[in-house]
Amino acid sequence: MPQNQRDIKRRINSTKNTAQITKAMEMVAAAKLRRVQEAVQQSKPFLAKMQEMLAGISKSARWIKHPLLAERPVKRTGYLVITGDRGLAGPYNSQIIRVALQEFRGKDKSTYTVYAVGRRGRDFFHKHGYPVGGEVIGVPDVPTYDSVKDLARQVVAAYAAEEFDELYFIYNEFINPVTQRPVVKKVLPLSDVGTSHESNTQYLFEPDAEAVFEKLLPRYAETLVYQAVLDAKASFHGAQMTAMGNATDAAKEMIETLTLQLNRARQAAITTQIVEIVGGAEALK
Structure with a gap:
């Protein structure tokens, strides 16, 4: 077999192997995305109930104050x-x-x-000298609250201690498996707690509304961190599924192109051989 044909066949086999890998990664990402979407759906009722309770407390006891509700002159900003x-x-x-x-x-x-x-973000910010106040890496493909609670508590405590005066989340919001939208969302202070959820439910608090509010509000802020991580992880799996799908399609197109080149090379080799045979026969006459 001529060297050119061997090279083309080698590239075809290599591309086929790559296509198998990218197709498998696409399927794995799709499975992970479904699991994260299930986790998001399971966490929504918990977050909604917290919003309802906080709104109820805020309306019945507007005199309650909390550091997470306080709006201060902005001297320093936190970015998650x-x-x-x-x-x-x-x-x-x-x-x-x-x-x-x-x-x-x-x-x-x-x-x-x-x-x-x-x-990826942690390494970039460290490398370029940005002020990193906290970090978490190795978040599971389907995040759990435990995987981010330490950082969430650190961020919430830092705001309460007035280490910064506002907090923004920067992440990819999940729209659908093929669309993810980068967002910059202001989270702290929690200025909309009293208006974020309407409910006529009446609650009895033990020992009192202030004590419940004191415990519940930081947990609510921490849950917002967890929800953002879930959303971002769903976006990651969706983006990876799309990227691997595009890579698989590109590999298939390349295989078709290389196969056409191989067929042309074979045809040219056969034509050359026929010409040589005909030429040899003519020379013997």
Whole structure:
């Protein structure tokens, strides 16, 4: 077999192996996405009930004050930036980092703190000297509350201690498996607690409404962190599923192109051989 044909066949086999890998990764990402979506659906009733209870307390006892509700002059800002631990998800990570850099542009590094979720973002911010106040990496493919609770509590406690005066989440919001939208969402202070959920339910609090509010409000803020991580993880799996699907399609197109090249090379070789045979026969006459 001529060298050119061997090279083409080698490339075809290599591309087929790559297509098998990307197809498998696409299927795995789709399975993980379904599991994360189930986790999101399971967590929504809990978050809704917390919102309902907080709204009820706020309406019945408007005199209650809490550091997480306090609006202060903004001297320092906190940013919770959620990226992935891995790549192979198209522009998922670079998109979030780019949005974060747009938020940081023109600001002195002493005026904000970054809390990084995900290895890609964490490594980038450390490498380029951004002020990282906390981090968590290795979040499971289907996040649990325990996997992010330490960072969530750290962020909430830092706001309550007035280490910064507002908190923003920067992450990819899940729209559908093929669409993820980067968002910058202001979370703290929790200025909309009293209006975020309407309910006529009457609650009895033990020992009193103030004590319940004191315990419930930080947990609610921590749950918002967990919800954002769930949303971002669903976006990651959706982005990876799309990227691997596109890679598989590209591999199939390349295989078709290489197969056509191989057939043409074979045809040219056969034609050359026929010409040589005919030429040899003519020479013997």
